[in-house]
Amino acid sequence: MENFYLLSYHGFFLEYDSDVGIYEQSIISSTKKMSRFFLLDTKKDKSVLSFFEKLNIKESDNFILIHHENFYLTSLPDGTLIKQEVKCAGAWEYFLKIPEEFFHKFYQIVNKHWSASGEIIKKRDIYISENYTVNLGNYCLDIYDFMNGFKYDFSNPNCFSFSINDRNIEFKEVFDSEIHKIxxxxxLGNIANRALQYLVAKAIEERTSNLSIKNVNLPEWGMQKEHCELELENSCIISELDFWFDIRGLSQNLNNGNIDSFKIKGYPFNVDFYPSRKNAKMYLPNFSDFEEEIVGFNEEQIVFNIRADEILHGIHADYLVLPFEYYKMLEFKTGLKPVFFGQLANNPYIEKLKEEFPNALFVNGKGARYDFEVLRRSCNIAISVSTFSWLAAWLSDAKNIYVPLAGMMNPCQAVGQNFIPRNDPAYKFISFPLCRSECLYKHSERFWENLSYMARNMKFISAEEAYNIFQRVDTLRNKKQGLGGFDPRFYIKKNYKDMLKPGNGLEHYMHNNTKIQEAFPLKEREYLIDYPEAGIIIANGYFSSVNEYHSFIGTHIGNKCY
Incomplete structure (x- = not known):
């Protein structure tokens, strides 16, 4: 008995559904159930169900045609399978017979990494392309040549070989953990922005094996920038406007070899992207190289970190100073002695602040590192609208940390950013209305009106209320793109006009508004039968589709997408 799987000209294998018959085709992948592929018994099968009707099977040497009269199954380059009328069957209508034994062996090798002649071949680079060409990294050969010289033993699954031009090439399995990633x-930016970029990298490192972090520019912690630019291939990048990305899915793509490197060139200000506070304090320890011992403000004081220099010029719409009533509210609420610390150079805002608090302590800052460490060692911190202030407090052991949800820290204004730690009793939150900055010097009247408007509409809210606001805005306005489950071999097939290499697939997907349906193949009906909990979660409004659920949840708990 001879059984064959059927391979299209474009490198797809035909699939079979008991109700519909043959109506789709797909690549071999680790998430693909082998039972989904159509297996032909040439001795027995003379017809087959396809698109709900019986079609004839016609053998032509090593090929199969599936048709009814002049209507033929036709494979399209993007993986679509159609039935159409053709006058004369061409390459797209012919399906190559692949012996069952070879198919099962090939299924094993395409889902692993291998090394040969000192070169590592990632599983993403093992696939069949147009004109029945087998690709194994830099090796490209006709499938007949490959089958004739291919040797694989199921009893020794960690190696295989094939012969070409009288040369035998040995391959040995390489595990995910052995592949180096970068x-x-x-x-970018000030000490805090650069440190937050570094913490994102450390969070990815915690999730990823055998990874190096390069080009960190944090001389404040003894980390120096690289002297030369590294040429990164098979990489993807987050740019300055990418405030949110799927960090768990990105880590998965690094781990399984879909990409070799990741470039952080943006401001991913989201507490969910960072390591735990405990680990962050370990990665960014206290400065201890000052000549004088640095002492923070004590438990009887509340330190108001003041940023009142360049932002008074309205340099960024979401960088704001806070109304004086805010400080009075916290002084009254806490009963602590107010200390104003930071940028206190004479200007109309500082002058009025001093008038409002004649008995308060005003302490000028002495530079970024010194100010950062003073804040970090203080007991009660009311931060400014500033990543510098936020990070110093987050790395502290402060008993109370007061966060104004204003400007860039207001979820409504900086969609995708998140400065609201969950389940941390030290954090207290004050909500503010949506408000943009004004230049004190050019639009003085509007500047003071802004502060009055903010003061009238501020209030304390609980941590749960703060996070609920973030979640509502995040759900409505942050168009999240899941990266989990991404299949680069499937993706380049769907985007064959634009893509040449699987290693560049994730970068293309992230920055071209591609539909998630092209990230990986998924059969909704079968998926919901196998994983009924997915249907319940989607029906409750947590995800917009089965594809989205699989990308964010299913792939990480071991679900197969088809």
């Missing part, structure tokens, strides 16, 4: 940090 995160390249394009450091």
């Amino acid at each position: 995160i390249w940090v394009e450091s």
